Amino acid sequence: MSEQPRRRALGFLERWLVFAGAVVVWEIVTRISDSVFFPPPSKIVQFCAELWFVAEPTQLFLADTVYEDILPSLARALGGWLITAVVGISLGLALGRSRIAYEYLNPLVTFLRSVPPPALIPVFMVAFGIGAQMQIATIVFGALWPVLLNSVDGARSVDRVKTDTARSFRISRTEWIRMVVFPAALPKIFAGLRTSLAISLILMVMSELVSSNHGIGYRIQLSQNTFSFDTMWAWLVLLGALGYLLNNALLALERRMLGWQPKREAAPATAKAGG
Amino acid sequence: MTTMLEVSDLGHTYGSGDTAYTAISDLSFTVETGELTCIVGPSGCGKSTLLRAIAGLHTPTGGTVRLKGETVAGVPEDLAVVFQDYSRSLFPWLTVRDNVEFPLRSRGVSADDRASRAAEALEWVGLGKAGKKYPWQLSGGMQQRVSIARALACRPSLLLMDEPFASVDAQTRFELEDLLLRVRRELNATVLLVTHDIDESVYLGDRVLVLSKPPATVVAELPVDLPPVRDQITTRESDAFVSLRSEVARLLHGKEPATRSAPQVTSEAAGTGDQGVHVADGGTPKGQRTVTAPKNRRNGAGGKGRKKHMKTKKKRGVTVQRPR
Numbered sequence: 001m002s003e004q005p006r007r008r009a010l011g012f013l014e015r016w017l018v019f020a021g022a023v024v025v026w027e028i029v030t031r032i033s034d035s036v037f038f039p040p041p042s043k044i045v046q047f048c049a050e051l052w053f054v055a056e057p058t059q060l061f062l063a064d065t066v067y068e069d070i071l072p073s074l075a076r077a078l079g080g081w082l083i084t085a086v087v088g089i090s091l092g093l094a095l096g097r098s099r100i101a102y103e104y105l106n107p108l109v110t111f112l113r114s115v116p117p118p119a120l121i122p123v124f125m126v127a128f129g130i131g132a133q134m135q136i137a138t139i140v141f142g143a144l145w146p147v148l149l150n151s152v153d154g155a156r157s158v159d160r161v162k163t164d165t166a167r168s169f170r171i172s173r174t175e176w177i178r179m180v181v182f183p184a185a186l187p188k189i190f191a192g193l194r195t196s197l198a199i200s201l202i203l204m205v206m207s208e209l210v211s212s213n214h215g216i217g218y219r220i221q222l223s224q225n226t227f228s229f230d231t232m233w234a235w236l237v238l239l240g241a242l243g244y245l246l247n248n249a250l251l252a253l254e255r256r257m258l259g260w261q262p263k264r265e266a267a268p269a270t271a272k273a274g275g
Numbered sequence: 276m277t278t279m280l281e282v283s284d285l286g287h288t289y290g291s292g293d294t295a296y297t298a299i300s301d302l303s304f305t306v307e308t309g310e311l312t313c314i315v316g317p318s319g320c321g322k323s324t325l326l327r328a329i330a331g332l333h334t335p336t337g338g339t340v341r342l343k344g345e346t347v348a349g350v351p352e353d354l355a356v357v358f359q360d361y362s363r364s365l366f367p368w369l370t371v372r373d374n375v376e377f378p379l380r381s382r383g384v385s386a387d388d389r390a391s392r393a394a395e396a397l398e399w400v401g402l403g404k405a406g407k408k409y410p411w412q413l414s415g416g417m418q419q420r421v422s423i424a425r426a427l428a429c430r431p432s433l434l435l436m437d438e439p440f441a442s443v444d445a446q447t448r449f450e451l452e453d454l455l456l457r458v459r460r461e462l463n464a465t466v467l468l469v470t471h472d473i474d475e476s477v478y479l480g481d482r483v484l485v486l487s488k489p490p491a492t493v494v495a496e497l498p499v500d501l502p503p504v505r506d507q508i509t510t511r512e513s514d515a516f517v518s519l520r521s522e523v524a525r526l527l528h529g530k531e532p533a534t535r536s537a538p539q540v541t542s543e544a545a546g547t548g549d550q551g552v553h554v555a556d557g558g559t560p561k562g563q564r565t566v567t568a569p570k571n572r573r574n575g576a577g578g579k580g581r582k583k584h585m586k587t588k589k590k591r592g593v594t595v596q597r598p599r
């Protein structure tokens with residue numbers, strides 16, 4: 001009984017030991033070199049606190065910039081990512097189950113996903129103007145492919161015995177998609193969703209660096225232009241933390257939804273095919 | 276007794292042109308309501324091809340299948356299939372109970388009815404307590420029980436089984452065979468089961484249909500005169516069982532002469548020259564019986580030219596279909 005928590009605590013320590021070590025080294029090196037471009041982490045943390053927290057209960061102790069920059073940026077990144085998920089999964093499952101559709105659309109997909117999304121920012125700027133629309137378009141265009149291609153792959157992984165079983169029981173189309181194809185593809189879909197989430201955050205910052213009057217990317221750009229490197233580092237740390245938290249949240253969701261999968265230790269009983 | 280299934284002149288050719296491969300041809304037989312019919316044939320002879328055609332999973336290239344008098348086009352409503360590969364036939368993301376309930380969803384059965392029917396079906400196969408587990412948490416034999424329960428929960432008029440016990444160990448196979456016999460007796464189910472296992476076909480069947488090498492046709496139809504309640508030990512050692520399995524083995528191996536004591540099958544005059552299964556008994560020591568291959572009168576090569584014309588010969592309830 002006590003074995004499990006202890007092992008978990010040890011694993012937790014091990015994981016964070018490397019991180020803590022890196023921070024300590026960083027602190028020492030930056031203090032010795034004493035460069036204005038590379039402030040020590042302790043100073044960055046201090047700046048973070050000053051930047052985002054205020055003694056104002058009505059604002060939940062959060063500074064204006066949280067409401068004006070961080071939350072709008074997050075909303076665009078997550079909004080774009082959610083659109084990506086819905087479009088990518090539904091299109092991917094359809095393509096994965098239809099040979100003809102796949103063969104017709106495959107060249108187009110390969111062509112489109114070869115275009116680097118940042119290169120399309122100017123195009124979307126012309127099409128949508130400067131603002132959330134253009135940023136979300138950039139995110140969707142860049143983050144769609146991992147979800148789409150993984151969903152196609154996952155949908156194709158449904159084997160013939162399952163297809164035959166579903167057909168012989170006259171499973172309706174919606175049940176077939178909802179309870180066979182989708183769960184079969186889900187492990188792959190999650191792999192795609194995680195990659196897409198990272199891409200969404202990157203493209204969110206990138207589109208804000210290029211053209212915006214608020215948001216995390218805009219703040220980084222601004223602090224760089226005004227030589228406030230401490231502030232710039234604070235925003236960079238925020239991006240790292242956001243990426244880490246969002247990824248972990250997604251992993252937790254994945255563990256919940258893929259709870260049916262055999263645990264790695266347990267050896268599943270398998271049947272020999274043949275006859 | 277009414278006819279449940281009527282298969283006439285069924286044939287199936289995979290591919291076309293040079294790569295065309297005829298798996299089955301001119302297959303005809305019927306299955307009566309309430310009967311358990313076994314089809315036995317060597318691996319690769321086209322048993323799955325036949326079952327898939329009956330289940331409407333593919334359209335045969337020739338012949339017709341009639342279920343309760345209606346020609347099968349597409350998957351019939353009143354039918355359930357148990358596949359050999361249970362680990363892939365069950366859905367690993369659904370619990371055992373959800374697996375059993377799953378087909379009922381598409382049949383518009385209410386959630387309450389689904390739950391009670393699934394519980395009932397799991398009870399039939401002795402898995403009343405495993406409903407909340409996932410299939411991979413069960414042994415192979417238990418997984419196959421789940422797929423049997425899933426098929427039974429649909430209350431099909433006809434249950435098709437494609438080598439259902441071929442992937443489990445011998446001990447489990449015996450258990451599952453007895454389970455099938457018990458369940459079909461209790462539910463009065465009509466079952467068509469294919470297997471490559473001669474003993475299994477005789478042990479389970481009310482009737483055994485023997486398939487030839489591809490292109491598969493029905494070469495013989497043997498009623499199984501064993502008591503309805505069977506026992507893995509006493510039935511298998513009974514004379515009737517032993518002689519039946521020899522009979523099937525001979526028919527399966529076609530031309531190879533088999534030697535085996537079969538006391539209760541008395542010798543019969545070889546009779547006419549076109550006698551398909553030539554029985555020479557009594558003259559040989561220890562009551563041996565020699566079975567020669569069906570002779571093709573036209574080219575003399577045993578069994579080679581069999582195709583179109585089938586002649587059915589009734590003899591002691593053993594129907595021997597053979598080419599002429």
Ligand SMILES: Nc1ncnc2c1ncn2[C@@H]1O[C@H](COP(=O)(O)OP(=O)(O)O)[C@@H](O)[C@H]1O
Pocket residue numbers: 275289290296298316317318319320321322323324325
């Ligand atoms: N889709 C297919 N295309 C071509 N040949 C096939 C196909 N399915 C089965 N066959 C061939 O048909 C023959 C019979 O197959 P099958 O019905 O699965 O035999 P069994 O179930 O008796 O072992 C085999 O020789 C196999 O190679």
Ligand SMILES: [Mg+2]
Pocket residue numbers: 274275322323324437438
């Ligand atoms: Mg087969």
